[in-house]
Amino acid sequence: MRIAVDAMGGDYAPDVVVEGAVLATQEYDINVLLVGQKEVIEEKLSKYSPNRDKIEIISASQVIAMAESPTEAIRKKKDSSLAVAARLLKNNEADAMVSAGNTAAALAISRSILGKLKGLARPAIATIVPNAVDVTILLDVGANAGNCGPEHLLEFAVMGEVYARNVLGKSAPRVGLLSVGEEQSKGSAITLEAFPLLKNAPINFVGNVEGRDIVNGTTDVVVCDGFVGNVIIKVIEGVADTIFQLMRFEVNKSRLAQFGFLLAMPAIRKFKKRVDYSEYGGAPLLGLNGACIIGHGKSNAKAIKNAIRVASEFFSHNVNAHIEQNLENIKLKQETLNNDIV
């Protein structure tokens, strides 16, 4: 298994990326291709005692900044670490890729180099949200900004279901359509049209779900338009941050409360580990002709290591082949229905 890793992507790159790559080669049966500025990477690598049989450096002269426009990045930076990593995947020199860099640029570049899966209209960015029981996969969270039709929501449902089953190990993932009420009659014009499409798809569709179902453990896959999904992941981050900030503020006003919190700290640390994104290894880009995982911009070495592991699972479980097969089945079923009507 060979994973191409964008060594230059992420707020703390290349340091934490190199460290995470070394950790991954130590823990898993994985070879890493570190893509980026060779001398910088060599220097960072020298700080660890890497097994050089499992780590190779692939040269890429350019770096895409976190806030850089994707269209500019595609046009002007043909030799960026992201583009070189995507080409390794395209040419079968790598089996999967990982970047903790600019998500929009990663999507645009890998989409232009790798292309889309057969029969698919819209790739999506999925994210793994910790819930009260384990995790929920939410998609799309930003590949498409508010212009998704019902047929695209169906594609997201199919992709999310395959990923939840094959990579997250859920046996019959419950797929919900995000709406403003549980009844089939509740929703926007687009979700109302999407409902019967999802109901007829070969998935365990549980109907409309609401915002709270993303985090309460009742649903494994939640499907929504990319504008809504993107807003939601930032609401979730914001609410969690605000709760801890306000709680810390009140606790710090009293010595007794501070002492109490100190006693509870091991429990709170376990809770924080439970909701720590770095445990979950990043967001899959679904619908591309290749296995791509995008890490959080603030990824630390552990997050990078986990993203590399998840990328290898994305590849080894044939996620993309399963998605293409399911899309094909839906198309065939539709054609049969149409023929029956004629």
Place this chain on the structure above:
Amino acid sequence: MRIAVDAMGGDYAPDVVVEGAVLATQEYDINVLLVGQKEVIEEKLSKYSPNRDKIEIISASQVIAMAESPTEAIRKKKDSSLAVAARLLKNNEADAMVSAGNTAAALAISRSILGKLKGLARPAIATIVPNAVDVTILLDVGANAGNCGPEHLLEFAVMGEVYARNVLGKSAPRVGLLSVGEEQSKGSAITLEAFPLLKNAPINFVGNVEGRDIVNGTTDVVVCDGFVGNVIIKVIEGVADTIFQLMRFEVNKSRLAQFGFLLAMPAIRKFKKRVDYSEYGGAPLLGLNGACIIGHGKSNAKAIKNAIRVASEFFSHNVNAHIEQNLENIKLKQETLNNDIV
């Protein structure tokens, strides 16, 4: 000041509604018209020592259930407590109204009885979200499910700004347009079109904001489509519930952590009060020809009392007259611009 209160609306009605009404008449210079089934209300009232000079019972024979369809409720229940309360408002027998009942029915009924403000296309439901500093008003959270155009987002901005200034006491409320990035170029087709409209409006427009800005205290008014807003308020509730549930789970595994939490409890209680919806008195329905406040379905007596206070402020600060004036100003400015172009 006379406030019509739907005594039959809410999960714990009429008990908590009657109690909340008594509390309001004791604490504020407010008269309450309790609307609903006379004998039931009389019996509940007898449990307190109400000042009957300030509480009147207005008879309404029908009750609308929490999950009842609004169209059914309008058609079949002309004598519901909600409809009777709205007619009191319409006939100037009450100055404002409060219901903790079925939100969709309350909106539909008060809209059909009171009508919309002059020059306004779309009423909205606003909600008050506690943030890291004080509160943010988010609208629309469900009056319109996903079919809002740019001109409706402008109306929401104007209404939210007037409410934040006059009722929440913010001097130059910062109004943000909810989107997927801060840059003007980021957003859906509709938010991209709404941006210049909000920029030219007589409000303190701070540009695009993201999901986290609803809770981190950087924005006073956040404007979005009703589908998005409705999903968000349920995400916020769900995330807060899940965090406390997971934290309690970890803490309960250790005696020491339980003891620590006990010591920190007064601080945690202060924090909980800070984020308790019952302190904020419910959601204003904006854009109707009358001052209507909808309480949370799970309102307790304190929440009802606060909703009655907020309804009186909604009326006494002339929110609706200010909204009509601002809409008129925008229209005049637009006409001047058009004439200049011609």
